[in-house]
Every structure is written in C-alpha cells, then in structure tokens.
Amino acid sequence: MISSERMAMVDRNAAALGVSTKQLMESSGNAVARAVRERADPGDGVLMVCGRGNNGGDAMVAARFLDEFDTETVLLGRPETIRTDIARENWDAIAESDLPTRTVTDSREFDLDDHDPDLVVDAMLGTGVTGALREPEATVARRLNAADVPVVSVDVPSGVDADTGTAAGTAVDADAVVTFHDDKPGLADLAADVTVADIGIPSAAETFVGPGDLLALDRDADSHKGDNGEVLVVGGGPYTGAPALAARAALRAGADLVRVACPAPVAREIQGYGPDLIVRGFDGDRLAPRHVDDLLDRAADQDAVVFGPGLGSDDATLEAVAEFLAGYDGRAVVDADALQVAPGVHTDAELICTPHQGELRKMGGETAADWRERADLVTEFASDLGHTVLVKGRYDVVSDGEETRVGRTGNPGMTVGGTGDVLAGVTGALAAQIGSTLQAAALAAWANGRAGDDAAAEYGNGLAASDLPDRIPQALRDEEV
C-alpha cells in the first residue's frame, strides 16, 4: 500500500536512478492495454478518454499497443494545453501515426453514441486530482456512468482520491481499475476490480533515500516565522563544539529559531561564535538533575529538541538525561552519550535515536556488515524500542520499526569528529518541519551525506565537520551538489 505523496517521491527517485517517468508511462500504458485485452475482443471499439495530465498520457500509450482493436483517443482539451511534455509527446506520436484521435473542449461535443464503444478507458484524471471534477470532465463522467458500457479506469477512477477512496463531486464509476506499482489506500473501498501493475520502478527507488524524498519538505510559500520549527539543542559540558555544530546545522536545515541550553562556561564560548544562535547557560559545568525542571519548561513549546551533543557521560548527567526523557512528551533527537539511557526510560516522547554502530551495541542493538542484514536488525530494534532509529554507517539505516530506508550518500572523510553532531542538528530541524519522524530522519541522513560529499570534493579526507552546515541548504535542494 502506498500513499500518493509517497508515490510521487518514489517516481522522482526512480528518475534519479535513471528510470524516467516517460519509461514508466510506457509500462503503465502497456499494463492498461493488457487490461483492455482481458475485457474486450479484437476488433471491438475501445474509446480512450484522456485528460491533459500524465493519467491521459498512459491511455495514449495504450492506444499504440492496441492495434488489433478499433481504438479512438479523445483528448479533453486542446493539444497545446497538455500539461506535461511526456503526455504531449505521446499525443503527438499517436496523431502522427494516424491513429484515430479527437479533441473535445466542450462537454456538448462528447456524445457516446457517436463512438458506440464496447469498452471505455477512463484516463481523465489520476493522482493529480484536486477537488471536484471540473468541466468538461464532470459531464463526461456522468455520461460514462449513465451508459451501459464497461469502464476501465487508469490508476484511479477519475475524480476519486486514491488515498481516501472518496470523491469531492462526481466520479467515474469504474468496473475495473489498473493501478500502478502498489495498491493505493482508498481503492479497496471501491466496487471495482482492482489490478496492481508492476511498471518497473526499481525497489531501490523506495529503499534508498533520494531527491524525491525532498517533497516531504514542500513548504508553504507564505509561511511566517515559527512555522518551520523551533529547535532546542541541549548539549555541551566536556565538549563545546558539539552543541554549536548541531545548532548551526539545524539553522541551515531550515529551522526558524534554534536555542542552545548548555553549561554556563560552554555558553560563553558559543556566544563568541556569532549572533545566529540564542544561547542560555545553566549553572555548573555539566548537566545535572537539578537542571531538568527548567529544561522541561524550555522544551515544552519547541517543535523538536536535540539532546546529547557534547554532554559527556558523568553519572549525574546520565541521570538528568533519564529524568528529562521520562518527563518530556514532545519530539526529541537523542544522540551521543544520551543514547545509552534511552532504552531504559519509559517516555511519552517521540524519539529519533541517532547511534553509530558502537553506540547501537551499547543500547543493546545488533549490527551486521551487510547493509541488508543490518537493515533487518535495525528494523527489529526500532520496533522493540518503540522509536525511530537512525544507525550511521557507510549506508545509514533508518527505521521506525515498520518502514525502513537507507541513505547511501557520504564518504570516508566523514569519519572525522563532529559530523554526527551536524546530523543530529539537521535531524532536529527536519523533525520540526516534517510530520513523519522516519521521513525526517531519512532525509537528514541523506542531506548530511550529500553535504559531506560536496565538502569532500573540495577538501578530500581533510574535510572538517564545520565544513558541512553551510552546505546543508544546497544538499536539501533537488539539484546537483
């Protein structure tokens, strides 16, 4: 089962792997042709009713495959208004091939009696539908529903939302649906006979994080300050640089406000790094249980907390971590020494734990050299833990216990100290902006590795963690880095 949002990500990831949407459309059209052959006899009249998006493009491809039928392809709209290049190329191909075509711009021009088909392929709208069908689609849908002709819908019955199985207005009442790649959540509720067609999307497009995953970040263009998340970084003690790196990375990953809570001497040093971070120190030189109430207050209105960078592992500090997690019910990224505490704490918080393989073992998890085996082990571990886990490595493995993704960006230069702090900060910022912790962590791992690859292109194995944060914005764009 796949949501249409995830399907769009996977489609983009497939293209990045070299399998273009046009190739997928060819497979989709072929699958539609197969469904037609199962329901009609050679020589039968088959009417393709196409919208101007890629859903229509699928049926235009099918028309090419159905030579033994008496096909006619109707486009609802003028060819110049076809919305995608690949749908237009397929329209041009059938028009140039002298396959019968017609364009309909007004529903009054659409009369089923003119065609008298034995079967109709409904390709007006697929996953691109928003709201109720407009004209001429709505009237055409009503005419199809009123006629006594079998209808095969492409991907989803036009007008139906594939995620809910509901329509905002009139929708095509399909006899059969050929849907692509995976079943869609809403289709089971329909009376139609649903077939899932494999269209050749490589499983890597789902397993490996790719540029398509950036769609999870689609921002509201008119968002105002606060909408993209406020992040609190709790860290520092024996180490000063770690919380500063995490905080800077969180800013660069798009958080609107990043605050740092750290011991007073660390705060003084971080303030010297510049004006971007809001730093507040607490007394003493290590986190201790007496600080927890104040931290919980400060964390309460944050979108995400990043807990751990540079805290150290004093007994009192670990006790404070446990108390914080037990009392917190928001979202937190748990990193570094704080990780060893997480498995033993009962918490209502939604955690993203970011161990490297050594830290994973300390948490009670297992690891393996082969990434596939490691992915299985991490999935099981995350399921037992009840939280999202991001295990860093040559291939980063991210799982929430149900779904698992693998990030394969990054390079050996990134074993330098501090890159994990950057990743924790990016994860915090994305967890503040994206609904799914799995998606946030997966994208963070991918972007962090991309920033590292960009830094390695310049500095090779001499790259430093501080080279990464300023490269995060570019790594979070769907362009080459």
Ligand SMILES: NC(=O)C1=CN([C@@H]2O[C@H](COP(=O)(O)OP(=O)(O)OC[C@H]3O[C@@H](n4cnc5c(N)ncnc54)[C@H](O)[C@@H]3O)[C@@H](O)[C@H]2O)[C@@H](O)CC1
């Ligand atoms: N994602 C994938 O991997 C693939 C998708 N393919 C096909 O592409 C389809 C999605 O294509 P598109 O994204 O171009 O979208 P559609 O073809 O579903 O819709 C096209 C356009 O219709 C317009 N529209 C939206 N709501 C409307 C309404 N209520 N009334 C009238 N017009 C409306 C919009 O301008 C939209 O861009 C899928 O359903 C599937 O059939 C396949 O070609 C190949 C692979």
Ligand SMILES: [K+]
């Ligand atoms: K359709």
